[in-house]
Amino acid sequence: xxFVDACLRKETPYTPIWMMRQAGRYLPEYMEVxxxxxxxxxxxxxxxxxxxxxxxxxxxxxxxxxxxxxDILVVPNEMGMELDFxxxxxxxxxxxxxxxxxxxALDMSAADKLTYVYETIEKVRAELVEDKALIGFTGxxxxxxxxxxxxxxxxxxxxxxxxxxxxxxxxxxxxxxLTDVIIGYLxxxxxxxxxxxxxxxxxxxxxxxxxYFEFSWDYMVQIADAIKAxxxxxxxxxxxxxxxxxxxxxxxxFDVFGVDWSTPMELAKEKLGDRYVLQGNMEPxxxxxxxxxxxxxDKILNIMGNRAGHIFNLGHGMLPDFKPEMAQYLVTExxxxxxx
Amino acid sequence: xxFVDACLRKETPYTPIWMMRQAGRYLPEYMEVxxxxxxxxxxxxxxxxxxxxxxxxxxxxxxxxxxxxxDILVVPNEMGMELDFxxxxxxxxxxxxxxxxxxxALDMSAADKLTYVYETIEKVRAELVEDKALIGFTGxxxxxxxxxxxxxxxxxxxxxxxxxxxxxxxxxxxxxxLTDVIIGYLxxxxxxxxxxxxxxxxxxxxxxxxxYFEFSWDYMVQIADAIKAxxxxxxxxxxxxxxxxxxxxxxxxFDVFGVDWSTPMELAKEKLGDRYVLQGNMEPxxxxxxxxxxxxxDKILNIMGNRAGHIFNLGHGMLPDFKPEMAQYLVTExxxxxxx
Numbered sequence: 001x002x003f004v005d006a007c008l009r010k011e012t013p014y015t016p017i018w019m020m021r022q023a024g025r026y027l028p029e030y031m032e033v034x035x036x037x038x039x040x041x042x043x044x045x046x047x048x049x050x051x052x053x054x055x056x057x058x059x060x061x062x063x064x065x066x067x068x069x070x071d072i073l074v075v076p077n078e079m080g081m082e083l084d085f086x087x088x089x090x091x092x093x094x095x096x097x098x099x100x101x102x103x104x105a106l107d108m109s110a111a112d113k114l115t116y117v118y119e120t121i122e123k124v125r126a127e128l129v130e131d132k133a134l135i136g137f138t139g140x141x142x143x144x145x146x147x148x149x150x151x152x153x154x155x156x157x158x159x160x161x162x163x164x165x166x167x168x169x170x171x172x173x174x175x176x177x178l179t180d181v182i183i184g185y186l187x188x189x190x191x192x193x194x195x196x197x198x199x200x201x202x203x204x205x206x207x208x209x210x211x212y213f214e215f216s217w218d219y220m221v222q223i224a225d226a227i228k229a230x231x232x233x234x235x236x237x238x239x240x241x242x243x244x245x246x247x248x249x250x251x252x253x254f255d256v257f258g259v260d261w262s263t264p265m266e267l268a269k270e271k272l273g274d275r276y277v278l279q280g281n282m283e284p285x286x287x288x289x290x291x292x293x294x295x296x297x298d299k300i301l302n303i304m305g306n307r308a309g310h311i312f313n314l315g316h317g318m319l320p321d322f323k324p325e326m327a328q329y330l331v332t333e334x335x336x337x338x339x340x
Numbered sequence: 341x342x343f344v345d346a347c348l349r350k351e352t353p354y355t356p357i358w359m360m361r362q363a364g365r366y367l368p369e370y371m372e373v374x375x376x377x378x379x380x381x382x383x384x385x386x387x388x389x390x391x392x393x394x395x396x397x398x399x400x401x402x403x404x405x406x407x408x409x410x411d412i413l414v415v416p417n418e419m420g421m422e423l424d425f426x427x428x429x430x431x432x433x434x435x436x437x438x439x440x441x442x443x444x445a446l447d448m449s450a451a452d453k454l455t456y457v458y459e460t461i462e463k464v465r466a467e468l469v470e471d472k473a474l475i476g477f478t479g480x481x482x483x484x485x486x487x488x489x490x491x492x493x494x495x496x497x498x499x500x501x502x503x504x505x506x507x508x509x510x511x512x513x514x515x516x517x518l519t520d521v522i523i524g525y526l527x528x529x530x531x532x533x534x535x536x537x538x539x540x541x542x543x544x545x546x547x548x549x550x551x552y553f554e555f556s557w558d559y560m561v562q563i564a565d566a567i568k569a570x571x572x573x574x575x576x577x578x579x580x581x582x583x584x585x586x587x588x589x590x591x592x593x594f595d596v597f598g599v600d601w602s603t604p605m606e607l608a609k610e611k612l613g614d615r616y617v618l619q620g621n622m623e624p625x626x627x628x629x630x631x632x633x634x635x636x637x638d639k640i641l642n643i644m645g646n647r648a649g650h651i652f653n654l655g656h657g658m659l660p661d662f663k664p665e666m667a668q669y670l671v672t673e674x675x676x677x678x679x680x
């Protein structure tokens with residue numbers, strides 16, 4: 001598989017590409033399936049439908065990898081936290097974690113209950129053409145814990161930071177529990193057929209450097225170590241969003257570092273390019289304009305020297321108002337311009 | 341003034357300190373005045389009340405500078421855009437900018453209409469003890485333009501980015517207009533009595549590097565140049581939030597670089613410490629805990645070598661649920677521990 005080869009820094013005929021949130025609201029065919037499911041969580045819970053939307057963009061655009069359609073919050077949900085997706089407001093946990101008792105009560109067998117995810121994976125892998133990869137994923141322990149404590153999206157992260165600074169031990173109990181569950185969850189995803197796994201640390205930028213490594217990165221590395229020990233040939237990919245200032249301190253046994261658009265690709269290459277395959281990082285909103293997309297593609301391919309060690313992606317997810325034609329343009333142009 | 345001396349890298353008896361949003365909702369005396377004013381915008385418009393809340397934290401805690409109480413959005417408001425502060429939602433422009441005609445219709449005499457700001461400054465300067473500085477401020481052209489186009493806070497910045505990538509010339513027309521108004525506005529603030537001026541680029545992190553310098557930083561430098569040419573002894577301070585990845589490219593004729601908490605102080609010192617006085621950058625939520633505050637103070641003073649070239653501040657604003665006692669603790673401890 002071109003994508004897996006690229007993750008392992010092998011030579012490939014061109015730079016492979018996929019897009020974060022490539023299965024999503026900008027696609028009319030996604031909206032149809034989503035309407036059938038009724039709501040977002042139902043869609044995650046229905047293997048047939050989740051498999052269908054996972055496959056849609058790959059069938060239509062021919063990118064080099066599919067990414068499992070699911071949500072990072074299914075993990076805390078199966079650990080016993082009631083989850084609602086409220087229209088226009090995003091996800092919400094009705095009873096956020098407050099005390100050590102709340103944390104002790106979390107269900108550590110969650111990985112066994114996420115069977116609908118493994119079924120989705122099996123269905124996708126059975127239908128996906130052989131040379132395309134399927135990427136599994138999880139939220140990072142830090143990002144999940146933040147949702148579990150704040151109950152919802154937040155601007156200030158004041159509840160979780162109060163714990164980080166005033167009661168760090170409680171935080172570590174929660175993070176270790178999440179880490180253990182996630183190791184089981186990713187293992188089961190790989191057993192079910194994914195060809196690579198990605199850790200999304202969407203809220204990485206909520207912490208100052210010192211605390212970031214203590215409360216987030218170290219746990220991600222723990223997960224990467226466990227997965228690589230069990231599945232040495234399965235690429236492990238990290239995506240910590242918004243930590244351009246911390247690149248000097250990045251370490252760990254993983255294969256691919258996902259570069260978000262706020263981190264200049266040149267800087268990432270200088271600091272990390274020798275140690276990790278880099279994935280990224282076109283500013284997604286360049287897709288509003290053909291000229292800006294052209295400029296973005298050329299700039300990034302040029303910086304990365306159009307060589308092994310790079311996977312093309314956006315620096316963040318597709319937005320609902322993007323035009324499908326632009327997704328097609330991006331995929332075709334990257335694959336064509338990077339042909340060697 | 342200790343604060344102004346520090347801005348100009350002169351020796352001072354200790355490291356001066358002030359806090360972003362030091363006048364605000366965490367202070368019961370602020371809440372009283374705010375209630376009297378009725379709403380936030382009224383408070384900005386009433387020089388007596390605005391002066392009172394500007395002075396409150398300095399009188400109570402003894403920090404080394406007061407910062408003018410106002411809002412960055414008074415500028416677009418006086419350029420003709422109707423502004424509402426909606427409870428729980430934040431500021432909102434009812435008719436955001438859409439076309440070149442909307443931009444051409446903006447009132448370029450806004451600086452003449454912001455008389456309530458200059459009156460506030462005169463009142464504060466008359467009452468503030470002589471050795472404390474008064475800081476004036478503005479939003480950056482980029483940050484203001486973003487509000488003016490999006491109409492309100494945004495997660496995706498998709499309206500303004502559509503223009504950045506598809507119609508950059510329209511964006512530049514707006515940014516130059518804002519730059520011209522802001523130069524007049526800061527000049528009038530200095531004429532009225534402020535001892536330093538600060539440019540808040542709160543939404544700096546919305547742009548990728550190349551576009552950041554084109555659409556934001558270059559205009560801030562233009563403003564700094566104009567102000568330093570007219571008022572060479574008045575310090576000009578920049579606060580671009582969340583651009584740790586761009587420090588290699590920072591340039592311009594200003595005095596102080598405000599370091600937000602997501603930018604490690606060590607990195608800022610290495611990249612910028614020789615050229616600019618650094619201001620910052622304790623993670624504000626450390627104030628939830630005395631131990632975390634102690635650790636934060638010592639770490640930052642230690643990195644900066646407790647020397648000329650540093651002004652202590654938080655790396656972002658005070659939050660409404662902070663305890664006033666912790667503000668006092670921070671001010672006293674920084675002034676005491678940094679005494680030379």
